[in-house]
Amino acid sequence: xxxxxxxxxxxxxxxxxxxxxxxxxxxxxxxxxxxxxxxxxxxxxxxxxxxxxxxxxxxxxxxxxxxxxxxxxxxxxxxxxxxxxxxxxxxxxxxxxxxxxxxxxxxxxxxxxxxxxxxxxxxxxxxxxxxxxxxxxxxxxxxxxxxxxxxxxxxxxxxxxxxxxxxxxxxxxxxxxxxxxxxxxxxxxxxxxxxxxxxxxxxxxxxxxxxxxxxxxxxxxxxxxxxxxxxxxxxxxxxxxxxxxxxxxxxxxxxxxxxxxxxxxxxxxxxxxxxxxxxxxxxxxxxxxxxxxxxxxxxxxxxxxxxxxxxxxxxxxxxxxxxxxxxxxxxxxxxxxxxxxxxxxxxxxxxxxxxxxxxxxxxxxxxxxxxxxxxxxxxxxxxxxxxxxxxxxxxxxxxxxxxxxxxxxxxxxxxxxxxxxxxxxxxxxxxxxxxxxxxxxxxxxxxxxxxxxxxxxxxxxxxxxxxxxxxxxxxxxxxxxxxxxxxxxxxxxxxxxxxxxxxxxxxxxxxxxxxxxxxxxxxxxxxxxxxxxxxxxxxxxxxxxxxxxxxxxxxxxxxxxxxxxxxxxxxxxxxxxxxxxxxxxxxxxxxxxxxxxxxxxxxxxxxxxxxxxxxxxxxxxx
Numbered sequence: 001x002x003x004x005x006x007x008x009x010x011x012x013x014x015x016x017x018x019x020x021x022x023x024x025x026x027x028x029x030x031x032x033x034x035x036x037x038x039x040x041x042x043x044x045x046x047x048x049x050x051x052x053x054x055x056x057x058x059x060x061x062x063x064x065x066x067x068x069x070x071x072x073x074x075x076x077x078x079x080x081x082x083x084x085x086x087x088x089x090x091x092x093x094x095x096x097x098x099x100x101x102x103x104x105x106x107x108x109x110x111x112x113x114x115x116x117x118x119x120x121x122x123x124x125x126x127x128x129x130x131x132x133x134x135x136x137x138x139x140x141x142x143x144x145x146x147x148x149x150x151x152x153x154x155x156x157x158x159x160x161x162x163x164x165x166x167x168x169x170x171x172x173x174x175x176x177x178x179x180x181x182x183x184x185x186x187x188x189x190x191x192x193x194x195x196x197x198x199x200x201x202x203x204x205x206x207x208x209x210x211x212x213x214x215x216x217x218x219x220x221x222x223x224x225x226x227x228x229x230x231x232x233x234x235x236x237x238x239x240x241x242x243x244x245x246x247x248x249x250x251x252x253x254x255x256x257x258x259x260x261x262x263x264x265x266x267x268x269x270x271x272x273x274x275x276x277x278x279x280x281x282x283x284x285x286x287x288x289x290x291x292x293x294x295x296x297x298x299x300x301x302x303x304x305x306x307x308x309x310x311x312x313x314x315x316x317x318x319x320x321x322x323x324x325x326x327x328x329x330x331x332x333x334x335x336x337x338x339x340x341x342x343x344x345x346x347x348x349x350x351x352x353x354x355x356x357x358x359x360x361x362x363x364x365x366x367x368x369x370x371x372x373x374x375x376x377x378x379x380x381x382x383x384x385x386x387x388x389x390x391x392x393x394x395x396x397x398x399x400x401x402x403x404x405x406x407x408x409x410x411x412x413x414x415x416x417x418x419x420x421x422x423x424x425x426x427x428x429x430x431x432x433x434x435x436x437x438x439x440x441x442x443x444x445x446x447x448x449x450x451x452x453x454x455x456x457x458x459x460x461x462x463x464x465x466x467x468x469x470x471x472x473x474x475x476x477x478x479x480x481x482x483x484x485x486x487x488x489x490x491x492x493x494x495x496x497x498x499x500x501x502x503x504x505x506x507x508x509x510x511x512x513x514x515x516x517x518x519x520x521x522x523x524x525x526x527x528x529x530x531x532x533x534x535x536x537x538x539x540x541x542x543x544x545x546x547x548x549x550x551x552x553x554x555x556x557x558x559x560x561x562x563x564x565x566x567x568x569x570x571x572x573x574x575x576x577x578x579x580x581x582x583x584x585x586x587x588x589x590x591x592x593x594x595x596x597x598x599x600x601x602x603x604x605x606x607x608x609x610x611x612x613x614x615x616x617x618x619x620x621x622x
Contacts, residue, residue, distance in 0.1 A: 034270050035471050041275045042479040048282045052291040054363070054484040060296035064242060071241040072304045079234035080309055083111045085227045087128070090148040094141050098132075105316065106131040109341045112309040113348040116272055126404075127344055152221070154266075155194060156228025161259040162191035164252070232259055238305050239281075242297040247289045257284045272306065274472065275479075307352055311440060314349050317342045318444040342448045347404035349441050350396050350414055355473055356434060357393025357421055361386060361510040362481040364503040365429040372430055374500050383498060383506065385427035390510040392421040394517055397473060401466055403452070411445060411452035418442050454604055455571075462525040474518045481511055534581040537567035544569055545576040548594055557593045565589065568606055574598040577606055586610040587618045 087107040091098055110127040128149075132142045165187035236258040240251055249257075261280035265273020278298050285294055373382055396417050402410025422438040425431040462470070488494075488504045497505040537545065542560070545567045549557040560567060565578040575594020579586055588606055592599040610617035 034468055035475070038270045038275055038472050038475060041270070041279045042475060044279050045275055045282060046479060046483060048279070048286060049291060049295065049483060050486075052295060053487070056292035057295045057299070060244070060290075060293040061299060063244075063293075064296065064300055068241050069300070069304070072238045072300070073308070075234045075237040075241060076305050076308065079231055079238070079305070080108055080111065082227055082230045082234060083107055086149045086153065086224070086231075087145065089152075089224050089227065090145040093148055094144050096137060096141060102131075106341070108309070109313045109317070109345055112313045113344055115306050116310055116348050116352055127341060130344065131341055152224040153228060153231075156225050157232065157259060157263055157266075158190065159194045159225065160229060160232055161256065161263055162187045162194065164256040164259060166191070167252075232262070235262075235305060239297060239301045242300050242304075243289055244293040244297070246293075247285075249285060249288045254285075257281065260284075270472065274476065307437075310345070310348055310352060311437065313341075314345050314440060314444045317345055318447060342444075342451055343406045344404050346414070346441070346444055346448065347400040349437075349444070350400040350403055350418075351469070353418070353421070353438060353441060354393045354396035354398075354400065355476075356437070357389055357396065357425070358473055358477050358514060359480055360425075360429070360431065360434060361390030361393065361514070362477050362507045363484055364507070367501075369430040370500050373427075377427060379498060379500060382428060382500065385424040386429075386506050387510055387513055389421055389424040389428050390514050391517055392417050392424065394470070394473075394514055394521075396421065397470060398462070398466075398521065401462065406452050406454045408452050408455060411449060415442065415445050418445070454601075454608070462521065467522055467525055470518055470521065474514055477511060477514060481507055534566050534579075534586070536564055537578075541567045541569060544573065545578070545593075548574065548576050552593050554590075554593060556590055559589070568602065568609070570594060570598040570602040570605070572598055572601075575602050577602050579606065581615065584615045585618045586615045587620050588622070589620055591619070591622050 084104045084107040087103050087110075088100075091103065106128060109131075113127055128146055129139075129142050132145065133139070137145075166184050233255065236255050237251075239258065240254050243249075243254075257280070261277050261284070262273070264280055265277040270276050278295075281298060282291070282294060289297075396414065399410050399413045399417060403414055418438050418441045422435050422442065425434045425438065485504045485507065494505045494508055537560070542563055545560045549560060559565075560576070560578045565580055568577045568579065570576065570592070575592045575598035577588050577592040578590070579588040581587070586606070586609065592602040592606075594602070607617040
């Protein structure tokens with residue numbers, strides 16, 4: 001290809017074996033396997049709750065005492081305070097110091113997003129990268145922080161689980177259908193293995209399969225293990241406080257079960273361990289706690305430990321953004337960090353609200369609310385609001401991806417969808433709490449407009465991780481639909497029943513609409529557009545690139561003068577990038593040439609151009 005003639009070939013490239021099928025499709029295979037796990041777990045949850053009705057769960061949820069909820073909120077606060085020490089220890093380990101408020105906001109936001117989105121090393125890691133890179137830390141230092149947090153939590157959780165199962169084997173073994181001897185032996189073996197690794201780590205590094213992992217000193221590991229113990233203890237206490245008074249399980253035994261459930265939820269790779277965590281808890285405690293009360297506790301736990309911190313993080317960042325727009329803006333690291341974190345937090349909240357709208361569309365509306373609606377709105381309006389609100393929920397999930405990438409179109413899309421969904425949530429069910437959280441999203445979007453400045457199309461193919469999120473959401477909605485209306489006998493006539501009290505038909509129609517729209521989105525993503533031809537730079541683009549090259553002291557930048565490469569100019573005209581295409585890859589030669597501020601946006605522009613063309617972005621000799 002002529003456009004790549006100036007690119008030197010890497011040595012021995014002809015001798016490299018072609019990538020295996022697994023390496024080429026690793027992300028897609030992982031997403032499919034996670035979806036299979038979620039489907040199997042969903043079926044297991046459905047079978048485990050055969051004798052439980054939706055009405056029973058709602059009654060148990062309403063019976064949860066205010067003191068239990070207050071205690072759960074207190075333990076949530078303690079858990080998130082503890083989580084901040086992960087980042088503080090990581091910064092201490094790499095020899096960096098940052099102000100406590102800045103670190104606390106970063107850690108709090110990272111865990112609020114990581115809990116909701118799952119894949120904590122990636123979702124929480126993205127938060128940390130945005131915040132700490134603006135604070136002056138290098139990519140290597142940020143990578144070490146993310147690795148420290150991820151590895152220390154994983155080791156701590158494994159050590160904690162194994163250690164707690166040994167003394168509690170007699171109480172836990174009957175819950176999971178095994179003997180206490182077998183459980184204690186397996187736990188002891190795992191505990192000894194971890195301790196052996198920690199002893200070896202006293203040398204400062206550990207080599208496994210040719211890869212060297214540099215571990216912290218014993219003192220740092222001890223402090224980190226204490227943080228993990230407190231973190232898991234506080235988070236376990238949240239769910240324990242929400243259990244009914246008749247629960248027949250001690251806190252130590254529950255602690256062990258909770259630790260196992262958290263670990264299995266993480267390794268399943270299902271977003272937020274949704275369904276997996278619940279299945280383990282239901283299987284282990286089903287004989288000790290009434291099923292309806294246990295399900296109600298799990299719902300309340302998800303709302304308090306997952307959604308509440310995210311809303312608080314959004315409010316904190318929004319307050320900081322409003323202060324920045326005032327006559328006396330903040331000039332602190334906290335303000336700088338808030339600006340970096342706002343897009344990702346808003347994306348996570350949009351994802352949660354989208355899921356909330358989808359799930360509410362397949363659950364019945366309280367009878368009192370329906371009676372109220374019947375006195376004000378005609379039936380067609382209520383039916384239409386219910387159907388459209390479910391579709392808007394799915395759209396909000398899709399728009400969340402663009403919010404995370406700071407696209408200007410995503411900001412407008414999220415604002416319009418949230419406003420429409422807010423109105424429809426009141427028209428379909430007088431859903432006050434749902435409307436209130438949607439109002440929080442709208443109010444948080446308004447002062448953050450300046451942060452969404454990237455020009456890009458929203459009509460891009462979704463990645464495998466986002467396709468997985470959509471599939472899990474639709475699958476979860478189907479499971480909830482089957483659970484709620486398991487006592488309703490199916491018939492074709494259900495599709496054509498329209499009445500204020502016809503809840504099952506209304507949910508069926510919403511589920512059909514969701515499935516059709518989701519299938520369309522997935523097909524659009526899977527049938528990627530053909531990569532268009534890439535033309536060499538025209539005379540005007542070449543003249544601009546040459547002028548920029550003359551202002552920068554980089555000899556290789558003059559290769560743009562050959563005229564055989566495509567050229568991309570930054571929006572401000574101060575930087576350029578030369579590239580060509582090979583197969584489905586757009587390959588840029590060198591870093592962008594120009595000032596740093598212009599280079600950063602040009603990299604994003606290049607990546608988005610590649611995505612819109614159905615290609616991947618590659619940098620050669622960067």
